[in-house]
Amino acid sequence: MIPASKKLADPIAALATPMGSSGVAVIRLSGSGLPNSILPLVRDSKGRELTRNFFVPRQLMLVQLVEPQNLQTLDQCLIVYFQAPNSFTGEDQLEIHTHGSPILIKRVLVLLATVGIRSAYPGEFSKRAFLNGKIDLTRAEAIMALVHASSLNAVHEAARQMQGSMAKCWQSLRETLLTILVQLEAELDFADEEIEFSTHEFIINKLLDVRSSLEKLISSAQTGKQWQEGFHIVIVGKTNVGKSSLFNKLLEKDKAIVTDIHGTTRDIIEQSLEWSGIQFLLADTAGLRETQDTIEIEGMRRAHDRVKTADGVIIVYDIREGFGEAERNIANQHTDGHILYIANKLDLVKSNPLSNNQNSEMVEEIKISCKTGEGVDVLRNKIIDKFTTNQTHQEGSVILVARQLGILHNCYKYTNAALDLATNRSAYELIVANLRYMLEEIADLVGEIGYDELLNNIFSKFCIGK
Ligand SMILES: Nc1nc2c(ncn2[C@@H]2O[C@H](COP(=O)(O)OP(=O)(O)O)[C@@H](O)[C@H]2O)c(=O)[nH]1
Ligand SMILES: [Mg+2]
Incomplete structure (x- = not known):
C-alpha cells in the first residue's frame, strides 16, 4: 500500500x-x-x-x-x-x-x-x-465562495474569510468553550459535593457570552445569505396593471409576455440582476382577480406565497384606479413592511387628468409609466434604498456555507441546553456533554489543526492545584 x-x-x-x-x-x-x-x-x-x-x-x-x-x-x-x-x-x-x-x-x-x-x-x-x-476548512470554503460570489459584497466577504475572519470567530468560540469545560471538569473531579458558587456564576456568564456571540453570528449570517443569493423582490398586483411591463422595463429586456388580455402571466417568472454591485432576484407574478381558471388560481397562490417570503414587495396598480382594497390585502400579507407602491400608466392621466380616481387611498406612491419610461429610474434607486437599507453589508455580516450555518445552529441549541442545566444548578455532567458536542462540531468545521496546542495553552493558564 x-x-x-x-x-x-x-x-x-x-x-x-x-x-x-x-x-x-x-x-x-x-x-x-x-x-x-x-x-x-x-x-x-x-x-x-x-x-x-x-x-x-x-x-x-x-x-x-x-x-x-x-x-x-x-x-x-x-x-x-x-x-x-x-x-x-x-x-x-x-x-x-x-x-x-x-x-x-x-x-x-x-x-x-x-x-x-x-x-x-x-x-x-x-x-x-x-x-x-x-488552510483550515473555513478558508477552503471561502475560496469556493469567492469563485461563486454573485455580488461585489460577496467577493469582499469571501476575501475576509479567506484571510481567516471566520476561522478566528470559531477559534475564539472554541477557546471560551474549552475554558468552561476545563473549569467544570476540574471541579467535578475534585469537589465531593456542590460546585462552588463562584464557579457556577463563571459558567453561567461564559455561556451567556457564547450564546450572544452565536446569536450575532446567526443574524449576520442571515443578512449574509441575502447578499450572497440576492434580495428577493416580487412584483404583484391586479391583472393588466402593467406588472410584466415593469418587470421587463427593470430588466431592460423583453422577458415576460405583455398583452392587454387579463390573466396573461400565470406562472412566476424570475430573473436575477445586479444593480450597484448588489444582487437581486426579481419575480413577476400572475395578476390577482376573481377567476375559475385552475392554472391562474395556482399562479395566484404562488404569488401570495412569494409576498410572504420576499425581501421586498412591489405592489403595482393602475393610477386611474388608485390604491384600493385588493392592494391593501396584499400589503397586509407582507409583515416586514418592505413594500413599494407603484401607480403605473402615468401617461394616461397626463393625457386625461379627469381619469384620476378620487377614491384612491393615500399611500406614499411612486408614479411611473412603463410606456414612456417616466419614473422607472427613480423606482430602481428606491428599490436599492428601501430593500437593502438596515441590511447594509457591514464588516460583521458573514456569508456562511450551509454546513457552517448548520453547525452554528447546532451550537446554539447545545448552548441553550447547557444554560438551562446550569441555571438549575443540576446535572453538571450533562453540561460537560453539551460542551463536548459543540467542541466536536467546531473541530469538524476547522479541522483538528492546533487542537492540542490550544488545549495545552488553556491548561497552562489554568491552575488546577488550587
Ligand atoms: N398606456 C400605458 N399602458 C401600459 C403601461 N404599462 C402597461 N401598459 C399596458 O397594459 C397592458 C397590460 O400590461 P401587462 O404588463 O401585461 O400587465 P400585467 O397583467 O400586470 O402583467 C398592456 O397592454 C400594456 O401595454 C403604461 O405605463 N401606460
Ligand atoms: Mg403579467
Missing part, C-alpha cells in the same frame, strides 16, 4: 482558468518531482534543453513548450515555480501560463499525463492545502 503522505504528493495538473479561447490560460501543477518531471516538455527560448536549476522559485520564466517526440514547438509560455512548502498546497507547485487555446490546453494536459502528472480531481488542490495544514 502506498503510504498516505506519498499518495498525497502524487503529482497532479489542472486547468485553473475556464476552458475556452482566451489571451492566457493557466495550468496548475502540484506534487512531488516538480519541476523535474516536466523537463522533457520544455526548452528555453533558443530551443536548448533545461535543467531544474533554471526554475528559480517565484520567478516567471520564459520557455517553449514542445512535443517530446519531435521537439515541435507547441507554444511559447511563462512558467512559475513555487518551492515546497512555500506554495498554496504546501507541495512543489508549478503554474504554466500558455496562450488560451482549448486544443493546445488539452494537448498540454495529455503530455503532462505522459510524464506522470495526472489530471486533478475537483477541489484537489484545496484539499491538499488543507491536509498539509496550509
Whole structure:
C-alpha cells in the first residue's frame, strides 16, 4: 500500500482558468518531482534543453513548450515555480501560463499525463492545502465562495474569510468553550459535593457570552445569505396593471409576455440582476382577480406565497384606479413592511387628468409609466434604498456555507441546553456533554489543526492545584 503522505504528493495538473479561447490560460501543477518531471516538455527560448536549476522559485520564466517526440514547438509560455512548502498546497507547485487555446490546453494536459502528472480531481488542490495544514476548512470554503460570489459584497466577504475572519470567530468560540469545560471538569473531579458558587456564576456568564456571540453570528449570517443569493423582490398586483411591463422595463429586456388580455402571466417568472454591485432576484407574478381558471388560481397562490417570503414587495396598480382594497390585502400579507407602491400608466392621466380616481387611498406612491419610461429610474434607486437599507453589508455580516450555518445552529441549541442545566444548578455532567458536542462540531468545521496546542495553552493558564 502506498503510504498516505506519498499518495498525497502524487503529482497532479489542472486547468485553473475556464476552458475556452482566451489571451492566457493557466495550468496548475502540484506534487512531488516538480519541476523535474516536466523537463522533457520544455526548452528555453533558443530551443536548448533545461535543467531544474533554471526554475528559480517565484520567478516567471520564459520557455517553449514542445512535443517530446519531435521537439515541435507547441507554444511559447511563462512558467512559475513555487518551492515546497512555500506554495498554496504546501507541495512543489508549478503554474504554466500558455496562450488560451482549448486544443493546445488539452494537448498540454495529455503530455503532462505522459510524464506522470495526472489530471486533478475537483477541489484537489484545496484539499491538499488543507491536509498539509496550509488552510483550515473555513478558508477552503471561502475560496469556493469567492469563485461563486454573485455580488461585489460577496467577493469582499469571501476575501475576509479567506484571510481567516471566520476561522478566528470559531477559534475564539472554541477557546471560551474549552475554558468552561476545563473549569467544570476540574471541579467535578475534585469537589465531593456542590460546585462552588463562584464557579457556577463563571459558567453561567461564559455561556451567556457564547450564546450572544452565536446569536450575532446567526443574524449576520442571515443578512449574509441575502447578499450572497440576492434580495428577493416580487412584483404583484391586479391583472393588466402593467406588472410584466415593469418587470421587463427593470430588466431592460423583453422577458415576460405583455398583452392587454387579463390573466396573461400565470406562472412566476424570475430573473436575477445586479444593480450597484448588489444582487437581486426579481419575480413577476400572475395578476390577482376573481377567476375559475385552475392554472391562474395556482399562479395566484404562488404569488401570495412569494409576498410572504420576499425581501421586498412591489405592489403595482393602475393610477386611474388608485390604491384600493385588493392592494391593501396584499400589503397586509407582507409583515416586514418592505413594500413599494407603484401607480403605473402615468401617461394616461397626463393625457386625461379627469381619469384620476378620487377614491384612491393615500399611500406614499411612486408614479411611473412603463410606456414612456417616466419614473422607472427613480423606482430602481428606491428599490436599492428601501430593500437593502438596515441590511447594509457591514464588516460583521458573514456569508456562511450551509454546513457552517448548520453547525452554528447546532451550537446554539447545545448552548441553550447547557444554560438551562446550569441555571438549575443540576446535572453538571450533562453540561460537560453539551460542551463536548459543540467542541466536536467546531473541530469538524476547522479541522483538528492546533487542537492540542490550544488545549495545552488553556491548561497552562489554568491552575488546577488550587
Ligand atoms: N398606456 C400605458 N399602458 C401600459 C403601461 N404599462 C402597461 N401598459 C399596458 O397594459 C397592458 C397590460 O400590461 P401587462 O404588463 O401585461 O400587465 P400585467 O397583467 O400586470 O402583467 C398592456 O397592454 C400594456 O401595454 C403604461 O405605463 N401606460
Ligand atoms: Mg403579467
